[in-house]
Amino acid sequence: MTSTDQTRFPAGGVSAPPAGLRPTARPSARRAQTRRKWYEIVGLTTPALVVYVTFVLVPMGFAFYYSLFRWRGVGPPTEYVGFKNYTLAFQDPIFLDALRNNAIVVFGSLLIQGPIALGVALLLNRRFRGRSTFRLLAFVPYVLAEVTVGIMWKLILTGDGTVDVLLRAVGLGGLVQAWLADLDVVIWTLLFVLTWKYVGFAIILLLAGLSNVPDELTEAAAIDGASWWQIQRHITLPLLGPTIRIWMFLSMIGSLQVFDVVWVTSVPAVRSLGASATMATYMVDNGFFARLWGYGNAVAVILFVISFVAALLFQRFLLRRDIEGAITRRAN
């Protein structure tokens, strides 16, 4: 892949200006304007496009190519096996466990983080003393690095960690668990840590959305005698719809690809037993640690396809109204 190929690709549009544009000004001026517009488009997008193609599309192509080989990552791939790696993945109970865990994280995040974030955001949107402090506190976990959060919770949760000590102190010693090692408990522990980490992001996003709700509407409703709750229910929430849907979209994609926190927090043995594996950790465990590079690439492709399809479906059915203007309407 040479860079000239990539730069020529968008430039190809120059010779084929969009049809259907009826010239309204003098033809030559119109053409000059069209050409200048295309130069601008090409000039402004080429750098981004080159980066995108080199670091996103090309590696994706390679991942798919490698996934068709039985390849240990030593020397070039030579043993073509077709789609065998894909069928192997869906026959591995640990991969199916990983899929199930990803589903738990996706739905768990949406169903737990959403209501919490909405409630907190509505509260924080009211004026009261110390509001910015609360906003800051809600956002702190999101700012921390994933690895930091993972190590922190690992220390809090493992053997005689803070949680166990607190539980015993309040007489709930019976609840003490191997939070990160019990095969039935660990995924729920991880879901809790992920919720703690990412709920701040949802809150900030919703607060931003709330600031776009015009005060006149709520004031008018208040004058008409609507209660706080009625205002939220009938004015604020509907206007917050686009923000909520965007957050759902980001949360879903993030949950499908979750890796860092799980990798750092969970124990290798528990992961390899399927209890805390996600598609991404399964990919690294098999690709690097078992040195099944072709197989690891197949898992990467599966993860990509699932995320891509989920994203497309979400856009098609839930985001359609929100992005209509951005995609279909011409700028002028």
Added chain:
Amino acid sequence: MTSALVAAGCSGGGDDEADTGSELYKNPVTLTWWHNASQDGPGKTYWEKVAKDFSAAHPTVKIEIEAIETNQLQRTRLPAALLSNDPPDIFQAWGGGEMREQVEADYLKDVTDQVKSEVADIGSAAEIWQVDGKQYGLPFRMGIEGVWYNKDMFAKAGISAPPTTFDELNTAVTKLKAINVIPIALGAGDKWPAAHWWYNFALRACSVDTLKKAATDRTFDDPCFVKAGQDLKAFIDTKPFQNNFIATPGQNDPTSANGLLANGRAAMELMGDWNRGTLDTVATDKAKLATFLGWFPVPAISGSAGDPKAALGGGDGFACSKKAPAECVEFLKYLVSPEVQKGYAATGTGLPVAKGAADGVTDPALKSILTATSEATYVQLWLDTAYGSTVGNAMNDAIVAIFAGNGSPEKVVAAMKAAASK
């Protein structure tokens, strides 16, 4: 290039070096060296000193060290660097199945002719770094695995001598439970420390011939591999390990299995010779550790096919990449020279391989390993290394499942066979 010409011009008079030797040390070279002594400690400091000494003796050679954590080094950094054709010059090499793959991909320098005297000095341990009779690396550390134990606890529990059979070990476990200590610490969280128990049962259940054959044909049809899992299951059922061993890391961490032993909470731990160094890094009281620490070989199982005097072991070695300059081989030779080996032995981080370096071993526990290593009739390389990481990983996962209570002896063998075909 210029310096090469200058050097060639100056080498006219009275240089009695051989032809190949005359190229050595003439041009400035930088050797990149990747090793796995990543934790601050005697091991890391010692390698820094070794590199400095070598550069002082050979000013044209600059050595750039990267100390990388084992898993990262072995699983991601090194394969990627080799594949991208930009490998370090000299790097950690474990021998066994993985090295065979590296040789087949033409990544490693054949050093057979240059290291003949070193190989003779090291003896049979050097064979692990051979592929088809050719030498591709040299070990600097080699030792067998055994049980590290707390002598004080044994005395308190009324155990008069270290167990020599598994029946005696079971008795010892019962006695240790009676004085309320953890009989055996296990870091199953990292998988391999748990898997090593299975390896040892396999070593006791399988004949040496079976083990040798399995390392090359990878069929694992002999019923002894299932027997190993059955014996392991029976042993786990006696509950010799601490609670929650499935979440316990193996080493280098105060909460890990060797932390339990080092800080007087557990009585035993199965581990290789390097454990002396890692115990030191996690012990809160190193002086006290030195007073109670002992070592004994893995007990025998009466009436089984395996050789009771066979041991499981392995070492750490280095290899030069195909593209490395000739100075790399000289440095490799220097690393296993008696003077460097003696200094390495004195760090207490592992057992040296070169003859004469044994004097450097002062720790009593390490001394007993040295004796046991020389008395072992056969040393089997760690099975996950011997079978390569694909089989090794699947095998370890399936063994851990037995520990977690949802695996079976048959599933271990099935997983090994499936992985061999993946």
